[in-house]
Amino acid sequence: MEAGGLAVLLTGVGKRYDIVSAFARHAFVVAADPNPLAPAQYAADVRVAPPAMDDPDYVPFLERVAREHDVRAVVPLTDLDIEILARSGLPAFVPEPDVAGATFDKYEAHELLLRHGLPSPPTVLPGEDPGRYPVVVKPRRGSGARSIHPAADREQMEFFIGYADEPVMVQRLLSGPHFSIDLLCDMEGRCLNAIPRTMLESRGGESIKGTVVADAELVELGRRVGEALPVRGPCTVQVFRDPELGIGIYDVNTRFGGAFPAPMYAAPPGRTYPELIVRMAAGERVEPHVGEFTAGMTFTRWYWHTELDEQIRPTGRDAVEGGPRPPR
Numbered sequence: 001m002e003a004g005g006l007a008v009l010l011t012g013v014g015k016r017y018d019i020v021s022a023f024a025r026h027a028f029v030v031a032a033d034p035n036p037l038a039p040a041q042y043a044a045d046v047r048v049a050p051p052a053m054d055d056p057d058y059v060p061f062l063e064r065v066a067r068e069h070d071v072r073a074v075v076p077l078t079d080l081d082i083e084i085l086a087r088s089g090l091p092a093f094v095p096e097p098d099v100a101g102a103t104f105d106k107y108e109a110h111e112l113l114l115r116h117g118l119p120s121p122p123t124v125l126p127g128e129d130p131g132r133y134p135v136v137v138k139p140r141r142g143s144g145a146r147s148i149h150p151a152a153d154r155e156q157m158e159f160f161i162g163y164a165d166e167p168v169m170v171q172r173l174l175s176g177p178h179f180s181i182d183l184l185c186d187m188e189g190r191c192l193n194a195i196p197r198t199m200l201e202s203r204g205g206e207s208i209k210g211t212v213v214a215d216a217e218l219v220e221l222g223r224r225v226g227e228a229l230p231v232r233g234p235c236t237v238q239v240f241r242d243p244e245l246g247i248g249i250y251d252v253n254t255r256f257g258g259a260f261p262a263p264m265y266a267a268p269p270g271r272t273y274p275e276l277i278v279r280m281a282a283g284e285r286v287e288p289h290v291g292e293f294t295a296g297m298t299f300t301r302w303y304w305h306t307e308l309d310e311q312i313r314p315t316g317r318d319a320v321e322g323g324p325r326p327p328r
């Protein structure tokens with residue numbers, strides 16, 4: 001193990017086996033997830049079962065875990081506890097609480113982007129006139145592409161606003177090519193790298209097929225978003241290059257994106273985002289190298305499984321031996 005076996009705590013690990021195993025190559029990994037069957041725990045060194053994130057003991061629990069394992073970095077893998085960690089004294093790679101809060105609410109995120117002169121498409125709240133159609137009606141605190149409804153005219157918009165049982169907003173429907181930019185900032189908000197990829201196919205708001213592209217405009221946009229907010233740790237910026245509006249940012253998540261493999265494949269050797277986080281946690285000052293990556297890599301995401309015995313321990317057995325290979 002590198003970095004002297006420095007310990008990292010990953011929260012809400014769920015199914016993110018790829019992220020947990022990438023950290024586990026460079027650090028001692030403690031995976032937090034209340035679910036005893038969370039698949040990603042099997043890539044970690046230790047699993048802990050924290051109380052619910054809204055339980056008052058959530059942070060004290062993590063603090064006890066952090067003390068026990070001498071944890072030097074905490075990285076949340078879901079949106080749900082970013083702001084909680086930002087308010088804690090834990091060494092978390094998350095933005096300041098106000099930025100974490102604003103990016104969790106897509107309308108506040110829109111206002112935050114505009115304040116920084118960043119391109120967010122026209123967005124209004126229910127009761128305001130969006131001016132032009134088509135629009136999308138979407139939850140302010142949505143995730144996983146839940147309850148996102150395109151509306152062609154006022155009548156459809158009113159229908160979806162009335163149908164929603166949570167706060168929503170109304171945003172211009174963007175079209176054109178669709179991209180995400182995966183970036184990493186240090187604890188001072190300096191952008192270390194920004195790696196754009198196409199969203200060839202997405203499911204549940206996450207791209208499952210994509211290609212890393214050397215698009216200078218998107219690299220620069222990623223850097224600007226990271227440094228303007230500022231971000232601390234990983235962040236994924238989702239955009240369309242709309243034929244009429246140009247670049248429109250429609251979502252900013254201050255955590256690893258769903259397509260975690262893309263920046264892993266594309267990053268320069270020794271500078272994948274998990275490695276950089278571990279090096280920063282060890283006290284190293286990493287120099288920015290924005291734009292240094294290999295374009296052209298494509299990923300296609302798929303499902304796998306872990307067989308467990310009666311004690312829910314992995315049996316080590318696999319349904320298919322040897323993993324992916326070129327077709328015969």
Ligand SMILES: Nc1ncnc2c1ncn2[C@@H]1O[C@H](COP(=O)(O)OP(=O)(O)O)[C@@H](O)[C@H]1O
Nearest residue numbers: 142143144145146148171172173174205250251
């Ligand atoms: N303004 C928009 N114009 C067109 N499509 C959009 C817009 N906003 C969201 N979408 C579509 O909905 C998906 C999920 O949107 P997003 O805002 O990222 O929500 P979530 O956080 O729930 O994933 C996007 O990947 C995109 O396909």
Ligand SMILES: [Mg+2]
Nearest residue numbers: 144205238251
């Ligand atoms: Mg999204």
